[in-house]
Amino acid sequence: MGKRDxxxxxxxxxxxxxxxxxSPVPLYFQLSQQLEAAIENGRLAPGSLxxxxxxxxxxxxxxxxxxxxxxQSLVDKGLLVRRRGIGTQVVHSQVKRPLELSSLYDDLxxxxxxxxxxxxxxxxxVADAEVAAALxxxxxxxxxxxxxxxxxxxxxxxxxxxxxxxxxxxxxTAELEETGxxxxxxxxxxxxxSARQAVGARAATADEGxxxxxxxxxxxxxxxxxxxxxxxxAVEFGSHVYRASRYxxxxxxxxxx
Amino acid sequence: MGKRDxxxxxxxxxxxxxxxxxSPVPLYFQLSQQLEAAIENGRLAPGSLxxxxxxxxxxxxxxxxxxxxxxQSLVDKGLLVRRRGIGTQVVHSQVKRPLELSSLYDDLxxxxxxxxxxxxxxxxxVADAEVAAALxxxxxxxxxxxxxxxxxxxxxxxxxxxxxxxxxxxxxTAELEETGxxxxxxxxxxxxxSARQAVGARAATADEGxxxxxxxxxxxxxxxxxxxxxxxxAVEFGSHVYRASRYxxxxxxxxxx
DNA sequence: GAGGTCACATTGTCCGGACATTGCCGGGCA
DNA sequence: TGCCCGGCAATGTCCGGACAATGTGACCTC
Numbered sequence: 001m002g003k004r005d006x007x008x009x010x011x012x013x014x015x016x017x018x019x020x021x022x023s024p025v026p027l028y029f030q031l032s033q034q035l036e037a038a039i040e041n042g043r044l045a046p047g048s049l050x051x052x053x054x055x056x057x058x059x060x061x062x063x064x065x066x067x068x069x070x071x072q073s074l075v076d077k078g079l080l081v082r083r084r085g086i087g088t089q090v091v092h093s094q095v096k097r098p099l100e101l102s103s104l105y106d107d108l109x110x111x112x113x114x115x116x117x118x119x120x121x122x123x124x125x126v127a128d129a130e131v132a133a134a135l136x137x138x139x140x141x142x143x144x145x146x147x148x149x150x151x152x153x154x155x156x157x158x159x160x161x162x163x164x165x166x167x168x169x170x171x172x173t174a175e176l177e178e179t180g181x182x183x184x185x186x187x188x189x190x191x192x193x194s195a196r197q198a199v200g201a202r203a204a205t206a207d208e209g210x211x212x213x214x215x216x217x218x219x220x221x222x223x224x225x226x227x228x229x230x231x232x233x234a235v236e237f238g239s240h241v242y243r244a245s246r247y248x249x250x251x252x253x254x255x256x257x
Numbered sequence: 258m259g260k261r262d263x264x265x266x267x268x269x270x271x272x273x274x275x276x277x278x279x280s281p282v283p284l285y286f287q288l289s290q291q292l293e294a295a296i297e298n299g300r301l302a303p304g305s306l307x308x309x310x311x312x313x314x315x316x317x318x319x320x321x322x323x324x325x326x327x328x329q330s331l332v333d334k335g336l337l338v339r340r341r342g343i344g345t346q347v348v349h350s351q352v353k354r355p356l357e358l359s360s361l362y363d364d365l366x367x368x369x370x371x372x373x374x375x376x377x378x379x380x381x382x383v384a385d386a387e388v389a390a391a392l393x394x395x396x397x398x399x400x401x402x403x404x405x406x407x408x409x410x411x412x413x414x415x416x417x418x419x420x421x422x423x424x425x426x427x428x429x430t431a432e433l434e435e436t437g438x439x440x441x442x443x444x445x446x447x448x449x450x451s452a453r454q455a456v457g458a459r460a461a462t463a464d465e466g467x468x469x470x471x472x473x474x475x476x477x478x479x480x481x482x483x484x485x486x487x488x489x490x491a492v493e494f495g496s497h498v499y500r501a502s503r504y505x506x507x508x509x510x511x512x513x514x
Numbered sequence: 515g516a517g518g519t520c521a522c523a524t525t526g527t528c529c530g531g532a533c534a535t536t537g538c539c540g541g542g543c544a
Numbered sequence: 545t546g547c548c549c550g551g552c553a554a555t556g557t558c559c560g561g562a563c564a565a566t567g568t569g570a571c572c573t574c
Contacts, residue, residue, distance in 0.1 A: 026558090046489060047489075053525075054524085062559090065558070076333065078450070081489075083525080083566095084526065084565070085567035086524070086525080091450075091489035193335065194509060196509045197508055198505050198507045199456055199478075199505060200501055200504075201477065201501035217474065219458040219476035219477070219501075221478075231304075244458035247457075251453075252451060253451065253510075284527080311554085320529045321530085321531090322527095323527080325556095339556090340536095340537085342537035342552095343553090343555085344553085
């Protein structure tokens with residue numbers, strides 16, 4: 001054969017992708033979804049080359065920028081790696097879901113544990129110094145306050161206290177017992193964008209121990225989180241306490257290049 | 258005036274950007290850095306519009322795709338928000354450094370605390386089941402093992418135990434006392450790409466208490482982390498214990514759109 | 515046989531344009 | 545006065561091409 005097989009990667013049964021130009025879904029998005037699915041179910045093996053962009057574009061009847069846009073989105077997700085002069089290949093390891101702004105409710109549900117919630121408090125109050133600073137509002141301003149106990153398998157897992165700016169949305173206690181706070185906020189049209197978190201640990205006080213069915217002095221995991229929407233407004237400040245014996249944070253994170 | 262002022266945003270003293278075409282630095286990167294700097298130091302006020310892409314491209318003598326690439330990189334960082342039909346604006350809040358694959362050494366140094374390290378162990382051993390699973394190698398395979406105590410202001414902050422695949426790089430004890438593990442790995446040409454972390458809490462054992470100068474039973478923050486390079490290979494597995502009274506994790510994270 | 519050199523394949527960067535989609539605002543109409 | 549509609553401005557998508565930078569492998573030379 002010649003200097004190098006031009007179809008070195010395509011030789012091994014190239015996967016057939018296709019795009020629907022009549023669909024309102026952007027072409028690059030159609031392609032990236034098909035690529036992601038192929039990676040997810042193993043049809044594109046880890047470490048395998050993707051075949052060069054130009055040929056792929058030609059096969060699909062797309063332009064190279066469109067194909068690049070599709071590939072780039074998966075590179076950003078950490079599923080693909082580009083190597084100049086080499087090609088684009090699937091990362092070797094099993095990359096699980098990358099880091100997301102996780103909700104305890106969704107985490108528990110995904111883990112197969114049916115989460116339950118008991119609302120302890122659902123009212124309004126005035127912001128103290130800490131809450132005001134976190135939400136970027138004036139001290140003494142009105143805020144919504146929600147306190148909940150979260151259970152999994154009938155046992156308490158965490159005590160959640162959240163402050164929200166007044167007027168952002170009205171929280172029904174019945175809804176709060178049914179689902180997570182983030183889902184309610186999203187349903188109200190709030191686009192969550194970023195969050196600032198601090199995770200620490202401390203010993204349980206007597207009150208906390210009673211609430212969470214732990215002895216006084218037991219280690220607890222604490223998290224404070226301020227969540228922002230896409231305009232940068234703070235939309236929620238949470239101060240949560242987890243039973244360390246029942247819960248740990250797990251997440252995947254990518255290095256920003 | 259007309260239906261709408263075409264220079265509504267440019268009217269308020271448009272910031273002058275400039276690019277150097279003779280520089281080897283990509284044009285879109287030059288622009289994105291200047292934009293980021295302008296946002297960082299407040300010359301581009303939060304909430305202000307950026308002015309339309311076409312006009313900006315014209316002023317700089319760039320094409321629109323190049324300008325879009327620059328803007329997109331800042332949108333990905335969470336500094337800008339695009340609104341179709343409206344324009345691109347700076348997010349309102351003070352977005353601090355986004356989430357990075359943080360190194361305790363760098364964290365402490367950035368906080369102005371001079372970190373110090375005492376190497377307790379720097380040897381090789383065989384992988385037990387946990388380490389083998391984390392690194393994706395065979396049980397019993399040879400691995401490097403490093404145990405360190407990290408100090409800040411002369412007080413112990415954390416006990417760090419790391420396992421690395423054999424042959425990845427040779428760690429000098431003297432180097433480990435001088436800087437952080439990640440810096441050494443990067444200096445050895447390893448491109449860190451992603452990591453899987455689990456953060457929990459537990460009570461200190463008697464041994465741990467002695468090492469970290471905490472009473473037995475004191476709450477400790479624990480973290481296990483497996484780090485991968487850009488090909489997906491696991492390059493490090495860390496099992497760390499922090500004094501909860503002296504350290505907490507802080508990070509910012511973005512919602513994946 | 516060992517080493518360096520060169521061509522090639524592939525991604526990286528950049529251009530100029532075209533049309534579609536969306537949100538806002540003003541003006542027209544009832 | 546109030547509602548609806550059209551126009552406009554801005555981003556979103558897509559095209560086709562051009563040249564640069566880089567890593568690999570094969571070839572050639574010594």
